[in-house]
Amino acid sequence: MSNLRIGTDEWVAQHEERLASQSPLNKLFARIPLWAKWGSFFVIAFVFGAFSDNQYLLRVGVNLALFLMLSYGLNIVVGYAGILDLGYVAFYGFGAYGYALLSSEQLGQHWPTYITVPFITILTAILGYLISLPSRRLFGDYLAIVTLFFGQVFVQLVLASDNITFPWADDYVDITAGSNGIPGLDTFNFFGFIFDDIKDYYWLLMVSVLILTIAIHRVSATRIGRAWRTVREDALVSEVMGVSVNRVKTIAFVAGATIAGFAGTIFAGMQTSVFINGFDLPLMIMIYAAVILGGSGSLAGALIGATIMTILPELLRVPNYGAILFFVALTLTFFVISKKFNRFLIYVALIILIGFAFQLAMKAIGVTQANAEDWMVGLTGDLLKNWLFVPENRILWGNFAFILLLTLIAFFSIAKPIWKQVLLPFIGFTAIFLWEVRLIADVSTTRQLIIGAMLVVLMILRPQGLFGQTRVEIL
Amino acid sequence: MDYLGQQLINGLTLGGVYALIALGYTLVYGVLQILNFAHGDVYMIGAFLGFFAMTWLGGPLAPTVPIALMLLVMFLIAMMGTGLLGIVIERFAYRPLRNSTRIAPLISALGISILLQNGALLIFSPSIRTYDTSSYIPSTLGFSIGEITIDSVRLGVLVLSAVLMILLTKWVNGTQVGRAMRAIAYDKDAAVMMGIDVDRVIRWTFFVGAALAGAAGVMNGLLMRGVSSGMGLIPGLKGFTAAVIGGIGSVPGAMLGGLLLGVIESLAQGYLSTNFADTITFILLITFMLFRPNGILGRPMMVKV
Secondary structure, eight states, X not given: OTTOOTTOOHXXXXXXXXXXXXXXXXXXXXXXXXXXXXXXXXXXXXXXXXXXXXXXXXXXXXXXXXXXXXXXXXXXXXXXXXXXXXXXXXXXHXXXXXXXXXXXXXXXXXXXXXXXXXXXXXXXXXXXXXXXXXXXXXXXXXXXXXXXXXXXXXXXXXXXXXXXOOTXXXXXXXXXXXXXXXXOOOOOEETTEEOOSHHHHHHHHHHHHHHHHHHHHHHTTSXXXXXXXXXXXXXXXXXXXXXXXXXXXXXXXXXXXXHXXXXXXXXXXXXXXXXGGGGSHHHHHHHHHXXXXXXXXXXXXXXXXXXXXXXXXXXXXXXXXXXXXXXXXXXXXXXXXXXSHHHHHHHHHHHXXXXXXXXHHHHHHTOOBOOHHHHOOHHHXXXXXXXXXXXXXHHHHHHHHHHHHHHHHHHHHHSOHHHHHHHHXXXXXXXXXXXXXXXXXXXXXXXXXXXXXXXXXXXHHOTTOSSOOOXXXXX | OHHHHHHHHHHHHHHHHHHHHHHHHHHHHHHHOXXXXXXXXXXXXXXXXXXXXXXXXXXXTXXXXXXXXXXXXXXXXXXXXXXXXXXXXXXXXXXXXXXXXXXHHHHHHHHHHHHHHHHHHHHHOSSOEEOOGGGTSOGGGOEEETTEEEOHHHHHHHXXXXXXXXXXXXXXXXXXXXXXXXXXXXXHHHHHHTTOOHHHHHHXXXXXXXXXXXXXXXXXXXXXXXXXTTTTHHHHHHHHHHHHHHOTTOHHHHHHHHHHHHHHHHHIIIIIOTTTHHHHHHHHHHHHHHHOTTTTTOOOOOOOO
């Protein structure tokens, strides 16, 4: 920056330059008008809801909507207000369990839905307010720890409350049924309109999501929305500028909790059963992954993140889709890394060569080959069976390949450019080998592995998420 | 009285394991100010490495070497393995993020934790392995004072965790790397200007912290026997909690916090309610955090304008 003078802020002066250097993804996204982005999502969702009767797809849609609501809520707390709340999922669990207790034989209560849902949502809001009180005393990592404890307290309380002996009673009381969960909940029933089909929940959720989207979008532009962002960037400065930091933080916390509690009641009504495992740390990590992946502080980011986190596991569940997804992703990755088309072709040729060389080497040592029918899953297995040599003891070989792949990628990330070119075909081959031998058949583990790897890589390459804005970091 | 004594002994053994895990958190927080959430899974890997070392030496039923040597090898392999793992994690998940936002290393740590857990699930299969301690550590080595019995495994764990903690204190206070580590914790920029190789010191820190977690993993295997891929979560949380009670960043604090947490937990289990022991522990911690967030021995946190 040559034109910097005394009194010029470097960050402000570089504003135009930074805009110009934005990634093509952001530029492309910025060019589409706002209504079109959201309109397309909701039009697809509503048209689909109106014409489809596919139970499976409707269920995926319902999961997406629930996940989206949770991401919105967390986005307000973490993305806008910058409060690192690691116990957020407890509010979701509280909503679900609250609904379950008031609409099942567990306590013998069957409240009408139009009272239960608002009642539980308000209770969750109050709980959110109570838990937000510590956030006035604590900040940063310490707040993260305390909220993490709150989440754990919720889980432990629900687990332990199946067997409480009060001092004045002889017999024990069972409130939450502990790890057994509460089955047989009433479905939603608004003045006689019974939600007996998944489609009813789909519509309820989509309309809620639509209202929430508009509401959050509007709120983020108001005084309170701007206050959230200033508190996130620097609480001390915004306090000096006249923002009531405690009030602003509390509002964010309560808003997030309310959304989660509401989503929880719908979830419980739809599932007609609740289990505490569903409201523990793994779900928490998934919601965080969705918010961070899309870019924290961005509504569109929350949508994209939630979509990826819902659709990806479903795609992986069907071996053919999973395989196509894997090979497309692999090809794209290689294409991006190699930058030029002819270099990309060389890599592909090398990978094919390595495959044949591996086959020859294995046969030369005398390793027995596994039956193709044993390991082949889906489309790609059929295509690759003459090229890929799969040894008989494929679990063991798969384990070696897994460790080898991690080692190769680790080396790749720190190697000199010339070595990177040498390593790349080997990484490609090991990845294909591992995929066909182990991963394709073990969906749940694969999904988790992919999410884990995605988080680490994303943090290294693009810590602000796919659609997030780079932020000023105070050193 | 005897019951109390027995609970105290149990609590101290448990606390020793927690303290070793807590030390890893506290050392890393001291130099980098990040919460290493993958630490619990490093501990899990340590337990598995110990188990495989045991199997490699013939297993508990048909050992090919004397028992003492077998235990030594188990601990050495677990500690070396997890130590190296710690270095690798630092190099690939934390070093690229050293100048990034506060939340980035946290998320990256969550990612590593998912990777380690599911990698272990993939490689070691979901079945639970058992250490089968009773068949190779003779129970006669323990002793009893009055009605309180200390069996040999508990005694060994107590002694070993004490030895490791003493060694660590010596390392932090006496060696050049330890001094450099304290200097970085105090003021990183100044340390760089004094010619301290920050990368090397951080590598050492991760190695030592992870190796202690590995030792804790083997100890837990010896105490509780079962080893599985999801076992790191709760002890990881507890060890982290212990580090926080003691004052995160403070080495004696982590030891104190670990022992205290172990004792509180076993007292809550013994006297109040087995069901609500974890709830009580966590509520105590929340209250504690509200009134003294920097822990018992921690330095007060300062906000710079």
